[in-house]
Amino acid sequence: MAESILQVRGLVKHFPLTQGILFKKQVGAVQAVDGVDFDLYAGETLGIVGESGCGKSTVAKLLMNLERPTAGEIIFKGDDITKLSGRALKAVRRNIQMVFQDPYTSLNPRMTVGDIIGEPYEIHPEVAPKGERRKKVQDLLDVVGLNPEYINRYPHQFSGGQRQRIGIARGLALRPEIIVADEPVSALDVSVQAQVINLMERLQDEFSLSYMFIAHDLSIVRHISDRVGVMYLGKIVEIGDDAQIYEHPTHPYTQALLSAVPVPDPDAREHRERIVLSGDVPSPANPPSGCRFRTRCWKAQERCAFEIPLLAVPAVFRGLDSPAAHDSACHFAEEKPTVVPPEAPPVEPPHEPPPDKQP
Amino acid sequence: MTTTEVSAEGTARPSAPLLDVRDLHVEFRTRDGVARAVNGVSYTVKAAETLAVLGESGSGKSVTAQAIMGILDSPPGFVTKGEILFQGRDLLTMNAEERRKVRGAKMAMIFQDALSALNPVMSVGDQLAEMFIVHEGLSRKDSKAKAIELMDRVRIPAARERVGQYPHQFSGGMRQRIMIAMALALEPELIIADEPTTALDVTVQAQVMELLAELQREYSMGLILITHDLGVVADVADYIAVMYAGRIVETSPVHDIYRRPAHPYTKGLLASIPRLDQKGQELYAIKGLPPNLLHIPPGCAFNPRCPMAQAVCRTDEPPLYDVSPTRASACHFWKECLDG
Amino acid sequence: MPEPDNHRDEAIEPAGGTGASINLAQDEARSLERRPGGGQAPGGPAEKPRSLWSDAWRDLRRNSIFVISALVIIFLVVISLWPSLIASGNPLSCNLGNSQKGSTPGHPFGFDNQGCDVYTRVVYGARASVTVGVCATLGAAILGSVLGGLAGFFGGWGDAILSRVSDIFFGIPIVLGGLVFLSVITNTTVWPVVGFIVLLGWPQIGRIARGSVITARQNDYVQAARALGAGNSRLLLRHIAPNAVAPVIVVATIALGTYISLEATLSYLGVGLKPPTVSWGIDISQASSQIRNAPHMLLWPAGALSVTVLAFIMLGDAVRDALDPKLH
Structure with a gap:
């Protein structure tokens, strides 16, 4: 396995809930992220999936140092970046960059494309001397597939x-090693999503990037990720490589999530077993005790209410040479046959008809 | 412009339609010019049947629904041509009072953003x-x-x-x-659901779609499901109408279209979505961008993005060709598309 | 940068292009160029880029209300700088013998109580109104947007204190405050009045500035700049201020009109400007007791005041419409 370049250990972020106008009193906390551990390896894509409110976007903000964690460490090249500030933090920022979800709010409307993509060089003037910046910006536009002449638009x-491509170009400007992408395609039309996904894959090879790819769309995450972590209410409940998670999920939440994805194959709807979860996700300000999924879980027993399941290879699979032997935070982890129904063979893309077929 | 009846009144759908939209045209008169949002859309929905209208933003799928419901923002939007027959009566020629009685009592709409609709x-x-x-x-x-x-x-x-x-x-x-x-x-006899589950999480989406499908069966309502999600369509629809640049480019019963699409746009969409059941190779990407409705390309609106496009596609707008008694495709080369 | 060539093998030869794009890029480029005027991507690369400001300016030029009010304001500014351009007399040279006389040749607006030429006084009165309006607005806008902007950006206890302080200022009835504060000042220049209006006017603008900075601060592009390592001054000046300034401009333009009428009100009450300064408010005050005998003495300065206030408020309205992104 490749070298681990980012280690996240015991990451916690609680947002205090306060009352009062001038003198604020803390009355509780939203436990957005509550004890998350993972590694990011060089050159890989780690996908994080989960529903809204599971804390995946907060993890992204913590990695980018846009929020300070309540507890825990984020170790990049030996340094805990959550403890850095000033010059040292600025230096680390060159290596970790972000692509945002909404291409309409992530670009400053008062700046030209050239200024937006060139801003990293103004902030880090040591990366590119002034005279070279325009050329570098045009190269970046070219790399992300935009016409370099659009620099003044x-x-x-x-x-x-196209805006999302501009955002990606800005993220690439400082030649980072890690890119954190928070729902980078969810705001785009279906036919444009594939363009951006392909671009991100090409850039990963070209610039040897590691991606943290955060999304709610399980099909896209499977397509782009080498490993996948599933989050629920501030915790990672299951993590493994794509085949382990998608073909051999052992956590009931992952199984329910996968079974609920609408599959673009009408025949699949007849021979699939859909697990429909009852109720809604509980509030992160007041999460259930023990296993946080127990209130919606069909396997929950008394033990789940008072014993927090740890993210580790479950005892039943320990030592087995099976894809089911991966980290899963469930007391009653077990495999479930055909969670993801097989789909029809892929449709061939349209192609140019041979000349003799033309009417 | 040529448009033929979308769902051919063939053997598969014998009963009279609940809703019959005929050659509907809607345009938006804006400061920058006239945006032709809907250009000759025809479709029918029968009782207890689900028609999925599939399209990207700007395809005209929601505007068509707004015209049917009579909630089009006017100005700038205007229905310039066509008929909307509901139980045999043209909604467009009714007076405001009659129309208001139909709306709500006979047909109802579900919006994407429930918070702002309440x-x-x-x-x-x-x-x-x-x-x-x-x-x-x-x-x-x-x-x-x-x-x-x-x-x-x-x-x-x-x-x-x-x-x-x-x-x-x-x-x-x-x-x-x-x-x-x-x-x-x-x-009501007809429900129009405009992206009803897009804003919801996957597990909740499943609950809501299931509920909607069950209630539809119970009340034998007609349902028009407007969505961009090919997965949701496959789950619940009986018929599909695919829209692009304000026109219907393909209609089909749900089972046929996923296996053998008869229009290169549908084909491209199906080839471009990642799969859940296997990792797959590089995604096929439809090149270019959806057209600007102020300047829809002449001929077939999809021709600048279509790998199959020939000279004829740049000049002649394709009519909806009958592919089978229940299917139609607005592509000059639908045969090649179906076979290739 | 890597060699830009290493992906060009995918490129299809663009028709007569620079050959510097992958196929996707070229397609998007073409579809962009295929759209003359309007839509998301107007014009080809040769067209001058349009910023939101230039879009707003293009809107304003077409707006007849804006054009009319702007012409009125330009006229007012010019005559307040060089009143002698259109009025040859001296507003302070009066002849009691002409007291309350009506219109005569060479004196179209007639004479006031002291026998001064009303036309000359109305022209010269513009200077006081425009000076007070512009200076008070500038002062209130600068103070309000700096304090409000910083409070909105940093939040915390500073913000809490500032909000409460501005609440206190909001609580002061402005005319009563003027009567109390200004009656003790004997200085006859415009500056005490300007200072007083700034003092009571900044919280309004500060509140707007604070709100729009908070809105702008939450935008992803500010997060993106922070993620790049941008410092607070860059965030504020480059990213937040340009995106938060529009509402402040709108409110300040409308406030300018109300400040002018506030000056007139204070002068009318005898606590604003004081003779020998020439002001519409003073003239209105002196004329009001004679309204039955000599209405012209009141109508001309009051009319000038109304037109001026209206012009600024309409200008503010037009600017707001042009800057409102929802209308685009």
């Missing part, structure tokens, strides 16, 4: 997909 | 009850009882206790259930 003159 | 300062019970007071003239007490019954029916737990709560006190999935309850209140 404003963001509102572009479509959503 | 009145934030009125309790959900009052909003549901209002439907009965206004349309059926029930007393306040009876209508409240009906509201609770409806909330039970869409499986909102503890309906009796929650009837006095306000929309923000419900979760996204529960709010969408309230929207469904409001749409169902007067037992």
